[in-house]
Amino acid sequence: MHVARLSLTDYRNYARAELELGPGATVFVGRNGQGKTNLVEAIGYLSTLGSHRVSGDQALIRAGADAAIVRALLSHGERELLVELQLNRQGANKAQLNRSQVKTRELPRYAHSVLFAPEDLAIVRGEPSVRRRMLDELLVQRTPRLAGVMADYERVLKQRNSLLKSARARGLVADRLPTLDIWDERLVDLGAELIDQRLALIAELTAPLANAYESIVDADHRPELRPTLSIDGADPDEETGGRTPSPADTESATETAGIEQPTSQGQRTTADRFAEALGLLRPKELERGITLVGPHRDDVVLLLNGLPAKGYASHGESWSFALALRLASAELLRRDSSTGDPVLMLDDVFAELDRLRRERLAAAIGGFEQVLVTAAVLEDVPEPLTARIVHIDAGQVVESETTDV
Numbered sequence: 001m002h003v004a005r006l007s008l009t010d011y012r013n014y015a016r017a018e019l020e021l022g023p024g025a026t027v028f029v030g031r032n033g034q035g036k037t038n039l040v041e042a043i044g045y046l047s048t049l050g051s052h053r054v055s056g057d058q059a060l061i062r063a064g065a066d067a068a069i070v071r072a073l074l075s076h077g078e079r080e081l082l083v084e085l086q087l088n089r090q091g092a093n094k095a096q097l098n099r100s101q102v103k104t105r106e107l108p109r110y111a112h113s114v115l116f117a118p119e120d121l122a123i124v125r126g127e128p129s130v131r132r133r134m135l136d137e138l139l140v141q142r143t144p145r146l147a148g149v150m151a152d153y154e155r156v157l158k159q160r161n162s163l164l165k166s167a168r169a170r171g172l173v174a175d176r177l178p179t180l181d182i183w184d185e186r187l188v189d190l191g192a193e194l195i196d197q198r199l200a201l202i203a204e205l206t207a208p209l210a211n212a213y214e215s216i217v218d219a220d221h222r223p224e225l226r227p228t229l230s231i232d233g234a235d236p237d238e239e240t241g242g243r244t245p246s247p248a249d250t251e252s253a254t255e256t257a258g259i260e261q262p263t264s265q266g267q268r269t270t271a272d273r274f275a276e277a278l279g280l281l282r283p284k285e286l287e288r289g290i291t292l293v294g295p296h297r298d299d300v301v302l303l304l305n306g307l308p309a310k311g312y313a314s315h316g317e318s319w320s321f322a323l324a325l326r327l328a329s330a331e332l333l334r335r336d337s338s339t340g341d342p343v344l345m346l347d348d349v350f351a352e353l354d355r356l357r358r359e360r361l362a363a364a365i366g367g368f369e370q371v372l373v374t375a376a377v378l379e380d381v382p383e384p385l386t387a388r389i390v391h392i393d394a395g396q397v398v399e400s401e402t403t404d405v
């Protein structure tokens with residue numbers, strides 16, 4: 001697919017902007033702070049229902065305005081779809097598809113994009129929540145139904161946590177909580193599906209990741225993705241918080257919580273293991289007043305040459321790993337999507353790379369239907385991607401030019 005037209009109203013520093021776009025590559029050029037990232041952020045929002053820079057929506061609405069509108073004409077082969085999203089300062093956001101109201105949750109079905117941004121370094125170096133989010137966003141783009149499962153899981157988790165908290169306040173003991181059992185069942189049903197979906201996704205990403213890494217770096221550093229599951233005793237959120245993980249963490253974390261590891265021949269389902277972990281941890285959960293196991297506490301450890309990239313990999317290697325993950329995600333979406341290629345957006349990506357890697361990355365993404373690039377310095381962008389240049393100045397699209405490349 002590609003975005004044929006983008007219009008913004010009161011989005012970030014844009015009061016009003018209209019932009020015609022075509023397939024192929026387009027570069028948004030302008031000095032720092034003019035609104036280049038804001039453009040790709042707006043498109044990205046349509047496919048992930050979130051910004052890669054902030055968690056809430058308030059900062060996306062232009063200062064002084066009550067609502068922001070992002071409208072995009074999406075071209076899916078022969079078919080055109082008009083999607084519209086209204087971000088409200090107060091009250092729920094609203095969405096439209098071809099001018100009829102739909103749930104905002106429906107938008108990612110139609111808008112597929114992959115954004116490469118400096119913030120992606122946090123996938124390698126940041127907390128487990130960043131990696132969970134990366135996987136979940138990709139899952140939703142591939143299987144939109146899962147957005148509902150994730151929302152339900154979050155709801156059940158919240159309910160369960162407040163039940164645990166009130167039980168703790170009332171000094172209740174573990175075996176006298178029949179209502180908790182009911183919530184446990186829901187939590188396990190929804191959570192096991194999410195865990196299995198993430199595991200399957202991680203497995204599917206493995207080969208495209210290796211290809212993508214090699215195509216950018218021209219060396220095989222054996223990039224690997226190793227899931228660590230809280231239901232098997234790992235607790236990534238607590239164990240690695242703030243300190244450098246050791247290679248042993250990734251191998252033996254599962255033994256630390258005293259939960260028996262399933263044998264490889266074991267036929268126990270994810271749901272069985274989840275339920276068992278909840279049973280074992282109930283006293284501890286009551287003591288803490290929070291749910292200690294489930295997909296909200298899982299992680300995926302990224303390894304290069306067998307060592308955790310977090311804490312071991314160089315800046316350039318970490319950055320290449322993050323780019324390779326995005327590229328691998330794009331490959332997966334392209335492979336199995338009925339909507340064709342996702343829109344690739346590269347925000348300030350080239351400035352960070354040496355010339356050879358720039359060229360290799362440009363070659364790797366060149367075949368995608370639409371590629372949108374932002375750069376403060378046009379010379380940083382490899383030539384094949386500069387066919388169309390759009391100048392951005394103080395929240396306005398000032399001019400566009402086409403060069404003969």
Ligand SMILES: Nc1ncnc2c1ncn2[C@@H]1O[C@H](COP(=O)(O)OP(=O)(O)OP(=O)(O)O)[C@@H](O)[C@H]1O
Pocket residue numbers: 011012013014030031032033034035036037038039058059060061062063348374375376
């Ligand atoms: N809600 C908002 N209302 C008004 N202006 C905003 C809002 N949010 C951000 N801005 C402004 O948008 C500008 C930043 O835009 P953006 O991040 O797109 O810049 P950029 O062109 O990508 O710059 P750089 O090259 O530094 O990455 C800043 O000047 C910022 O103050």
Ligand SMILES: [Mg+2]
Pocket residue numbers: 036037038347348374
């Ligand atoms: Mg920017």
